[in-house]
Amino acid sequence: MILPVSEFRPSARVARVRISPNAAANARAKALRDAGRDIINLTIGEPDFDTPQHIKAAAAEALARGDTKYPPTEGTPALRQAVAAKTSTATGLVYSPTQILIGNGAKQLIANAFSATVEPGDEVAIPAPYWPSFPDAALYTGARPVFVATAEARGFRLDAAGLDAALGPRTRWLVLNAPANPTGADYPADDLEAIARVLRRHPQVLVLLDEVYEQIRYDVPPPHLLAIAPDLRDRVLVVNAASKTYAMTGWRLGYAAGPEPLIRAMTVVQSQFTAGVSTVAQAAGLAALTGPQDFVAETRAAYAERRRLVTEGIAATPGLTLAAPAGAFFAFPGCAALIGTQRPDGGIIASDADFTEYLLEEAGVAAMPGAAFGLSPYFRISFATDAATVTEALRRIAAAVADLRPAPALAVAGA
Ligand SMILES: Cc1ncc(COP(=O)(O)O)c(C=O)c1O
Secondary structure, three states, X not given: OOOOHHHOOOOHHHHOOOOOHXXXXXXXXXXXXXXXXXXXXXXXXXXXXXXXXXXXXXXXXXXXXXXXXXXXXXXXXXXHHHHHHHHHHHHOOOOOHHHEEEEOHHHHHHHHHHHOOOOOOOEEEEEEXXXXXXXXXXXXXXXXXXXXXXXXXXXXXXXXXXXHHHOOOOEEEEXXXXXXXXXXXXXXXXXXXXXXXXXXXXXXXXXXXXXXXOOOEOOOOOOOHHHHOHHHHXXXXXXXXXXXXXXXXXXXXXXXXXXXXXXXXXXXXXXXXXXXXXXXXXXXXXXXXXXXXXXXXXXXXHHXXXXXXXXXXXXXXXXXXXXXXXXXXXXXXXXXXXXXXXXXXXXXXXXXXXXXXXXHXXXXXXXXXXXHHOOOOEEEEEOOOOHHHHHHHHHHHHHHXXXXXXXXXXXXXXX
16 A cells, blocks of 8 residues: 555655755756756855766776675775775874774764764764754764854854863764865864863763865864874764765765774675775775875866855955865855845845755856855855855855845844
8 A cells, every 4th residue: 555645754854855955956066957947056066076087997897897786884894904004194093904994985974973873862962063963963873962052253163161061971973074174174183182172171072073075174284183183083973075075975985994894894885785885986986095286286176276266256246254164165155244234135134044045046056055054144056166156156146245235124034
C-alpha cells in the first residue's frame, strides 16, 4: 500500500533539521535565471574553477585499471598515508594511517563525528555566525547546539571569556572552523593559545577543527592549533576535504585525522551508513594531495584579487560595513544602517532577509541573509566567481543601496 503524502510522518530526528539554506537559495537563484532573469548568483560556496587535469587523469587511470570495486570503509591505504603525512607536517606531530578516516566530503565526516560521540542532551558549542550544517548535524544526532557569539569588531573571532562561559559539563564538542564560513575569520597564534588555555579547563570537550578553507588564506598562515597546543591532540579531530582546495566539490572526498578510538567509532558509523568513498574519487584525491600544488597557489591569488574587489566595493558603499575576511571566499557585510529604510516600491527593509530579497528582485544579485548563519543584520556573498562578475555584483549592490530611502516615521515605528 502506498502511504498518502498527507500521512507521511518524518522521524523526530529529521524534523529537527532543515534542508540546507544555501542549497535552497542557490536553487531559487538558478530557477530565476532559468526563467530568463539576469541573476548573479553569489549564494554558493563552490570554486568556479575546474578540477586540475592531473587529478582527472588519475581518476581516469583508476577506471581504466578496474579500480571499481568496494573500497575499504576507512579509505585506501595510500590515501590514508598521504593524509597522515599531510597532517603530521601541518601539526608537527606524528600521525599514522590508523588515525585517518576518508569520508564522503567534510560534511559527512562532521555528521559522522557527532553520531559517533553524542548522547541526547549533550551540547555542541558553535561560534556564531556559523556554517548552518554544524548546528543541524548536531541537532540530528540529538545534541543541543550552544552558540558562542562573536562580534564584527573582533573580526568574528571567538574570545576566550565568551568561550569559557559557553562550555559546561554537558559540552561534548567545540566546533572551530578556520578560516570560517561565512565570515573568513581566522585565528592568529595568540588567539589559539587563549583558546587552548580555555580548553584545558574543560577536559571533557572534544574539538572539531574544520579546515576546509585551510589553503585559502590571504595573510601569512597562522600556526596549527596542535602545533601550539600538542597536549590537546587526543581531543582534536581535524576535518578537511579536497572540495574547496582542489575544486573537487562534486567528487565528495573528505578526510579526518584524530585519536584512534574516535576514528574507529566513526569508521563503525561509516560502515553502516555510507561505506567507503568511491574508489575513483579516492584515486583522484591521492593525486590531489601528492601531485603538483600550483593550482592551489594560482587559485589563492585569484581569490585574493576578488577579495580586494569585494572589500573595496563594500567600503565604497555607504550603509554597509565589513570585517575583511582573512581567508575562505566569503564576505559577511553588515547592513544595520539599512534596516528600516524604504525600497523604491515602498516596501520596508525590516531584516537582512528583506535586504537580500530586495537585492535579488531589484539588482538581480542573489546573496544569503545573515539569519541563515545565526547573525543579523548581515548578509553573505561568495566571491568564488570571476572578477568581472564580482565587480558587476558590487556595482549592482551599490546602486540598489543608493535607491533606498529613509522610511516615513510611521513606517519605521511599525517595522
Ligand atoms: C565550513 C565548511 N565545512 C564543510 C563544508 C562541506 O565540505 P564538503 O563539500 O567537503 O562536504 C563546507 C561547504 O560549504 C563548509 O563551508
